[in-house]
Structures are given as C-alpha cells and as structure tokens.
Amino acid sequence: MRARTELAAGVYGLGTDIVNWYVVEDGGRLTAVDAGLPGFATTLEEDLRQLGHAIDDVEAVVLTHSDADHTGVAPRLREAGARVLIHQQDAPALRKPGPKKGDASPRHMLANLWRPLTRAILWDTLRNGGMHPSKVGDPETFSDGDVLDVPGRPKVIHTPGHTAGHSALLFEGQRVLFAGDALITHELVTRGAGVRLMPHFVNEDNRACLASLDRLEPVHADLVLVGHGAAWREGPAAAARQARTAAMAV
Ligand SMILES: [Zn+2]
Numbered sequence: 055m056r057a058r059t060e061l062a063a064g065v066y067g068l069g070t071d072i073v074n075w076y077v078v079e080d081g082g083r084l085t086a087v088d089a090g091l092p093g094f095a096t097t098l099e100e101d102l103r104q105l106g107h108a109i110d111d112v113e114a115v116v117l118t119h120s121d122a123d124h125t126g127v128a129p130r131l132r133e134a135g136a137r138v139l140i141h142q143q144d145a146p147a148l149r150k151p152g153p154k155k156g157d158a159s160p161r162h163m164l165a166n167l168w169r170p171l172t173r174a175i176l177w178d179t180l181r182n183g184g185m186h187p188s189k190v191g192d193p194e195t196f197s198d199g200d201v202l203d204v205p206g207r208p209k210v211i212h213t214p215g216h217t218a219g220h221s222a223l224l225f226e227g228q229r230v231l232f233a234g235d236a237l238i239t240h241e242l243v244t245r246g247a248g249v250r251l252m253p254h255f256v257n258e259d260n261r262a263c264l265a266s267l268d269r270l271e272p273v274h275a276d277l278v279l280v281g282h283g284a285a286w287r288e289g290p291a292a293a294a295r296q297a298r299t300a301a302m303a304v
Pocket residue numbers: 121123124235281282
C-alpha cells in the first residue's frame with residue numbers, strides 16, 4: 055500500500071501503485087469512489103483511521119463499474135452499513151461476477167500478457183485476492199444524469215465502453231471528476247505522455263470508449279482522478295482530446 059494522499063480538499067487517494075480507489079469527505083461523512091481489490095480489506099480500517107475516520111463513517115460506495123479491481127472492499131463497507139451504488143447495466147456483474155464480454159474476452163487478455171500493464175495489474179490482482187471478485191447482492195442502481203443522494207452529491211455521467219454500465223462521477227462542489235477506467239494515466243500505458251484510453255483488450259467495446267470521450271470533454275473540473283495512474287490536473291477537455299488523438303493514431 056502506498057501513503058494515503060489528499061488530492062484536493064477532502065478528497066483522498068488509497069490503494070497501490072497500480073490500483074486506485076478514493077474517498078470524498080463531505081460534512082464529516084464519506085463516499086468511497088470505487089473499492090479497490092478484495093485484499094485491501096486487510097488494511098481498510100487502518101487506512102480510514104489515518105484519515106481520521108472510522109469504517110462506519112463511509113455512508114456510500116459509488117462504483118464506476120463492476121470490474122474486480124474496483125469492487126474489492128465494497129462488501130466489507132456494506133457490512134459496516136454503507137450503501138453500494140452502481141449503474142443499472144453493471145449491477146448484474148456485481149451481483150454475480152463473471153468474465154468480461156466483447157472485445158475484452160479472457161483470450162484477448164492472455165494474448166496481451168507480455169505488456170507491462172497487464173502483468174502489473176495481474177500481479178496486483180493475484181496478491182490482493184482479485185481472482186475471487188467481490189460480490190454485492192443488493193446494490194442500488196443509478197442512471198445517466200442522476201445526482202446521487204450520498205456525501206458530495208456526485209452527478210452520474212454514463213461513459214460506456216470499458217463496461218456497458220461504466221460511469222464517471224462528477225463532484226461539482228469539489229470540482230473533481232472521477233473517470234474510473236474511461237481514461238488511464240498510468241505510465242505503464244502512457245510512458246509518461248499524459249492520458250490514454252485503457253488498452254483495447256480490457257474494454258468491452260472500444261468504439262464506445264472513444265465515443266464516451268465526447269461526454270467527458272465538456273465537463274468542468276480541476277482534477278481528473280482515474281482507476282490506474284496519477285491525478286490529472288489539466289482538465290477533462292485536454293484529457294479527452296489527448297486520449298482521442300492517441301487512440302486515432304493507433
Ligand atoms: Zn480497473
């Protein structure tokens with residue numbers, strides 16, 4: 055685990071060098087954005103204590119999508135009283151996890167094992183229990199445009215492609231956009247060159263990923279936070295344009 059970092063007032067990053075998850079504080083209560091890998095549960099209470107919080111301060115877990123490296127500690131937080139929310143199209147995979155569909159079949163993943171990011175995510179996943187994805191049987195669901203009644207009141211921006219229900223979350227008060235896996239800034243993919251789409255073989259529908267950039271481009275935010283990689287501080291428009299240009303060049 056890396057040090058917990060305050061990325062903006064009341065916005066904290068947790069997880070490892072490979073897999074991020076976040077908490078947002080509003081009025082002393084917390085919303086978790088994504089939930090990392092299952093193994094993060096072993097340090098969960100200590101992680102929250104370092105932020106000055108107890109586990110039952112987490113009022114809600116809002117998931118950008120249903121992949122195993124984003125849902126890990128959701129059941130533990132649910133047990134401690136948190137609500138768990140996900141887009142209606144990803145709810146079935148949270149209730150009953152299974153292999154990804156479309157362009158992201160396990161066969162494509164295996165064919166790309168030689169890539170550094172694939173190996174890094176796989177290694178982190180193996181170490182942190184991600185081969186046994188977490189499930190939540192009773193998630194609440196949301197749709198595009200909903201403003202969620204949880205701390206920070208994020209607005210849902212449906213950005214399908216990585217999964218069918220993948221959604222970005224805009225915390226307007228904090229001016230923070232959580233882009234999940236609609237974008238990646240991790241240097242194993244970008245080689246230090248900013249922001250990209252996730253590699254094609256982990257996206258269920260690459261054309262939809264590209265189209266979803268149009269939804270992120272007009273968003274007003276100071277900070278873009280992603281599932282894998284560092285904070286991006288040049289705004290959603292520049293991020294979307296850069297990811298689009300790189301994707302078109304392939
Ligand atoms: Zn991910």
